[in-house]
Amino acid sequence: MQIQSNFSLRHLNTFGLESEARYFVEARSIEELTEILLDPVWKQTAKFILGGGSNVLFTRNVDALVIHPVIKGIEKIKEDDDRVWLKVGGGEVWHDFVMHCVENNYGGIENLSLIPGTVGAAPMQNIGAYGVEIKDVIESVEGVSIQNGQKRTFSKEECQFGYRESVFKRALKDQYVITGATFVLSKNPVLNVGYGDVKKTLEEMNVASPTIRDVSDAIIKIRQSKLPDPAQIGNAGSFFKNPEIPSGQYAELKETFAEMPGYVVSAEKVKVPAGWLIEQAGWKGYRRGAIGVHERQALVLVNYGGGNGNDIKALAEEIKASVSVKFGIDLNAEVNFI
Structure with a gap:
């Protein structure tokens, strides 16, 4: 080293x-x-x-x-008639792992195609997209203590997964290096195509009976149409979490903002797309020098080149304030400020 x-x-x-x-x-x-x-x-x-x-x-x-x-490796450690268990190194690129599963017809993470980052970061954030979260397919997480170098395996329950949350962002923040994870994938998956534009995109692709690969291709097509490639324009994908608000508050807002979308999370909560809120507050396509809000997706803050992190942070605070004033909803960053 x-x-x-x-x-x-x-x-x-x-x-x-x-x-x-x-x-x-x-x-x-x-x-x-x-x-x-x-x-x-x-x-x-x-x-x-x-x-x-x-x-x-x-x-x-x-x-x-x-x-x-950059700890690598994808190892099949167990399988039965319906499922396969894969142990994956934390340094593997997440999308490469998704493609490995698609190519082998292992179902469960095809909706998480093209999400940037590594396998090690995925459980920390409980990444999710289009109706699927990593907690749906993970069995355990392996880590090494930063303090004493001891190895530890965390069960799914011990990871305390929540919406874009885990124990590694709360009680155990900065205490472990995630070195790998074990996933349980399906050999006979039930495809999830009911969230967002997935079903519509499959129809546009003339796919009537989708396979795992079809769903993955549709997700990739959607993401590429909405989100900028970090290799071309600097960004971290979704900058804010989609807020979950009380059902009563959502009903009241719908009286004023009839077009406000929402996804029922429980009897008490509705999830509202943060990108819609930011766009309605007038920020979509906004640019200030080298930084701004992406022209196709208001949820994405961007660095056009030569930008400054503090400037992006300040812009994020302005966006939060304006959404709070307009809708009475507080946005929380999905991105970690360093």
Whole structure:
């Protein structure tokens, strides 16, 4: 392992923002990761774990040892007539793993196609899209303690998954490096095509009886039509969570905003698309110098090149304030501010 000083993180975050790590190291195995965590030379140095960088907004340099785990591997560890269990390294690119499952006709995560980031970051955020969340297919998560290098396996229940939440963002924040996860996929899946534009897109593709690949292709087509490619325009995908509001509040808002979409979460809660709220508040396509709100998807804040993380943070606060004034709804960022 080579530890580098004053290392640029610009190519390791999808916003493409300049940030400098005081120290940086890449760990290609659990053994290398444990070695650096237990090294007495670095024991007292603050540590920051950086995966695919698809969910971070750098607003400063990182005065720490930045550890970039790239632990790979997809291993079939068990199967029966209906299911297959796959153990996957945390450094695997999430979309590559989805494509592996699609190619092998393993169902359950095809709706999560083209989500940026790594497998290790996925359970931390409980990533989700088009009616599916990672908690629906995960069995366990493996991690290594940053404090003492001890390995630990977390059951699905111990992960305490919520909407874009997990124990790794709350009680165990900054305490573990997620090195891998075990997923349970279906050999005879029930396809989920009822959320968003999936069914409509399949119809446009002239697909009457969709396969796993058809659903994946439809999701990719939808995402590419709405979301900018980070390789072309810096962004972190959805910047805000879709807020869940009381059913009574939603009913009252519908009286004023008849077109307001909503998805029933429970008898008490309705989920409202944050992108719709932001667009109605007048932000879609807004640009301020090198940063702005994407012209096709108001939920995505972008860096057109040379942008500053603090400027994006300030823009996000302005958007939150305007949505709160117009609708009385508080938006919460899905992106982590650093």
